[in-house]
Amino acid sequence: AQKVTQAQTEISVVEKEDVTLDCVYETRDTTYYLFWYKQPPSGELVFLIRRNSFDEQNEISGRYSWNFQKSTSSFNFTITASQVVDSAVYFCALSEDFTGFQKLVFGTGTRLLVSP
């Protein structure tokens, strides 16, 4: 069975600090997809990134970067120079290569609080 673990329940940082959100996953499939979503106080989930299991290249998008390591089954998310607007709950999710529909298995989320 698939499982996603986000061990950090809540992280508090001061603006401009760097912060890393951890994500560890379990799956028996060789083809799978990993996602990060942001949930601001308004509630909707905002897509941040998708990575498939064959692409281990790290990715950087502005202040955001992602480190995918299959050897440790981890897909960690780093925010550089955090800002107050980064305060949200962040979810890591896993989807296996089913046909016909997507079944996202989510972690329990990490609440990030960035104070001025």
Next chain:
Amino acid sequence: SQTIHQWPATLVQPVGSPLSLECTVEGTSNPNLYWYRQAAGRGLQLLFYSVGIGQISSEVPQNLSASRPQDRQFILSSKKLLLSDSGFYLCAWTPGGAGKMNTEAFFGQGTRLTVV
């Protein structure tokens, strides 16, 4: 562009009362539709998905049901609510068709249901 509407935003219902949450998608056809629930302090759990009109699959046994009367309409229902049905309900869609199910999912703004 595609948009997803979900209503109501908040709902307080007594135990034993019926429930109807509605979700509609605009700007796309034949989407895959999903209902997720986020219980307090937990991640999101997939409840139902649908790959077409009248086609509903349930992921977990529960007190809820879903229907898809039109291509872009997805309804979550209950005949008699339980206290344990309280939570944050999110509707989502992904593009339909082979090979597209593991793109990003687009989420509605959610309905916060409190059963009292």
